[in-house]
Amino acid sequence: MSAAPGAADLVLHERHDGVLTITINRPAHKNAMDHEAALQLAAAVDLLDADPELSVGVLTGADGVFSAGMDLKAFAKGELPVLPGRGFGGLTGTAVRKPLIAAVEGWALGGGFEMVLACDLIVATDDARFGLPEVTRGLVAAAGGLVRLPRRLPYHVAARVLLTGEPLTAAEGKHYGLVNVLTPPGGALEGALELAGRVARNAPLALAAVKEVLRETQGLNESDAFRRQDEITSGVFDSEDAQEGARAFAQRRAPVWHGR
Structure with a gap:
């Protein structure tokens, strides 16, 4: 377009x-x-x-x-x-x-x-x-x-x-x-x-996941909302950025995000 x-x-x-x-x-x-x-x-x-x-x-x-x-x-x-x-x-x-x-x-x-x-x-x-x-x-x-x-x-x-x-x-x-x-x-x-x-300053994958969960779970009952949330966020916990966030916290430094 x-x-x-x-x-x-x-x-x-x-x-x-x-x-x-x-x-x-x-x-x-x-x-x-x-x-x-x-x-x-x-x-x-x-x-x-x-x-x-x-x-x-x-x-x-x-x-x-x-x-x-x-x-x-x-x-x-x-x-x-x-x-x-x-x-x-x-x-x-x-x-x-x-x-x-x-x-x-x-x-x-x-x-x-x-x-x-x-x-x-x-x-x-x-x-x-x-x-x-x-x-x-x-x-x-x-x-x-x-x-x-x-x-x-x-x-x-x-x-x-x-x-x-x-x-x-x-x-x-x-x-x-x-x-x-x-x-x-x-x-x-x-x-x-x-x-x-x-x-x-926050992790881009996490930001995108939060926004998608907010958008897609409005109006769902709690069990359906959790099910959809888990589908959307599962990859976030396995991402390089999640590991980087933990390392940065342990090392008391600012994280460097890569969006993956």
């Missing part, structure tokens, strides 16, 4: 110390997603998962806004920022193997909020807002909002957001456990990169 020849850089990415920062770069459109932006975001996510030198991704938006969701002007012309098998923005239906952190400034609306919900951790500024206004436009939040939000928030809080179309504040998100870290305005990316660094 690749961007169209000569397409503008609608999604930027930069790597540093095992972390890939992915930036939605349509500031003139409040980082709303069109089809081309979805293709480029999907390619960036594929890069994160494919590159063994990368452990964690950080997803953010340019110029103080995470994303206003779907580009409604493009939608009115018949264009959708939804990719087959991958969902909105090429992300919401994609099983990303490595941890992904959302760094939210300003608004995360509609599909923008649903992309946030597709991430594993959320860092947001005090003045950030999260909304699913689809019902006010004759639509529904079918790219993850309807399914994921009630799993992350108390039912009646999620129902209020979904049925009224009114936004959730970052402070409310932190109170209910949706947001991991609050920062001052302008500090979401810095906060997300600090959190990403704390994640990236």
Whole structure:
């Protein structure tokens, strides 16, 4: 999957110390997603998962806004920022193997909020807002909002957001456990990169296994969840990294991971 020849850089990415920062770069459109932006975001996510030198991704938006969701002007012309098998923005239906952190400034609306919900951790500024206004436009939040939000928030809080179309504040998100870290305005990316660094220093095989277990055991009964967990994690205990972790602990040094 690749961007169209000569397409503008609608999604930027930069790597540093095992972390890939992915930036939605349509500031003139409040980082709303069109089809081309979805293709480029999907390619960036594929890069994160494919590159063994990368452990964690950080997803953010340019110029103080995470994303206003779907580009409604493009939608009115018949264009959708939804990719087959991958969902909105090429992300919401994609099983990303490595941890992904959302760094939210300003608004995360509609599909923008649903992309946030597709991430594993959320860092947001005090003045950030999260909304699913689809019902006010004759639509529904079918790219993850309807399914994921009630799993992350108390039912009646999620129902209020979904049925009224009114936004959730970052402070409310932190109170209910949706947001991991609050920062001052302008500090979401810095906060997300600090959190990403704390994640990236851990063993990559273990990180991927933890994420897969979290994703695949939701809704299972306990016995089925343990069975699936054991299937996913069995190789971790036999890995070189597991041996390295034990040696590093015994030798009182930092481990050197190899992802195998």
